[in-house]
């Protein structure tokens with residue numbers, strides 16, 4: 298762990314914080330982070346508590362599990378309960394509630410639902426079970442979509458015909474646009490997501506400064522990364538600049554991963570519309586298989602109900618995902634809705650904002666977490 | 678899933694089929710490296726990569742790998758789940 302210290306150096310943090318405080322004086326700035334990992338760093342290290350009152354952080358729709366609507370979970374269950382189907386899913390998705398329970402409950406009722414780590418594992422299950430139909434519940438942003446695309450290409454090359462995809466991949470840019478178009482929220486800039494940008498690079502974010510006049514800085518996950526990215530945003534505002542900057546050059550190449558982008562484009566096309574939990578329908582915000590890959594499309598192979606199910610009345614995930622309210626402002630937060638009995642999706646995935654608040658004991662506005670920007674002694 | 682987990686390439690099993698063995702914090706598993714093999718310098722044993730759902734998505738240096746691993750470890754359950762999932766072979 299010889300490398301870690303430099304990203305947690307309290308002296309460096311204090312220095313950045315004093316610059317932030319100077320630059321933010323006399324204003325109130327609201328920055329949105331769009332990545333579940335950032336949400337964690339912010340709570341784990343108590344970054345909200347060390348920032349001056351003039352800088353507020355709000356969380357955006359950065360968790361792909363959190364944005365899948367109830368109706369799609371019900372569709373997944375309908376496919377899973379079709380006789381002769383082995384339904385495969387990432388672990389996180391198995392606990393996401395639909396209108397008709399979750400996938401774990403479907404499994405308890407007798408459906409063959411299996412957790413997989415990788416879409417390739419689902420393909421392997423298909424090859425080993427030629428008399429069954431194996432369906433993979435594909436979710437995720439551009440970080441996981443290329444993996445699914447490669448898997449479909451492999452299924453095609455190997456002539457595996459009993460494998461198909463229930464595709465729910467979403468893209469990161471359209472929800473940012475939806476948030477920027479929403480009248481509910483006034484923002485001053487974005488902390489751009491870290492790992493999604495390793496795939497798409499920084500170019501897709503250029504519309505944020507160009508069309509909406511706001512700065513965006515792609516940030517890493519260490520506390521100093523977040524503080525430095527906030528400082529970069531404030532510097533841009535102070536100097537009258539407005540652009541996309543990359544604080545996380547250690548992992549994010551300017552142009553992303555060209556090979557991954559090429560394969561994404563080869564296998565997928567944009568859906569005209571896709572429903573996002575809490576955000577409603579967003580046009581061109583999700584991926585579906587191109588026509589050449591129709592034999593591997595579970596939505597064409599099985600009868601999928603496709604019914605739209607309204608979110609439970611008590612659930613305010615939409616407002617949380619848009620950054621309009623903080624998790625503790627939701628009426629059921631920490632009472633009816635906990636990680637053990639989630640009502641909304643933001644509590645299911647450990648990457649969700651409600652789960653992050655809950656796990657770090659943030660139940661009210663004033664409840665603080667210990668500030669951990671101190672150097673932990675490292676064994677020599 | 679969304680957060681990549683860093684691992685070190687310990688063996689290239691089959692370059693044509695993009696298969697390599699990667700070590701994540703002492704746990705080894707086969708991953709697909711097809712999306713990073715064309716990067717500058719190719720992919721070699723000893724290189725560090727960020728892995729999402731069984732695919733190497735980007736090459737990183739050792740320093741970044743250490744700090745990312747440490748970050749994920751602090752998340753507790755996220756790390757435990759990721760390592761548990763990473764070490765599961767597909768139940769056939």
Ligand code: SF4
Nearest residue numbers: 614627634641644651
């Ligand atoms: S507390 Fe539960 S219901 Fe309320 S916004 Fe969070 S996840 Fe949704």
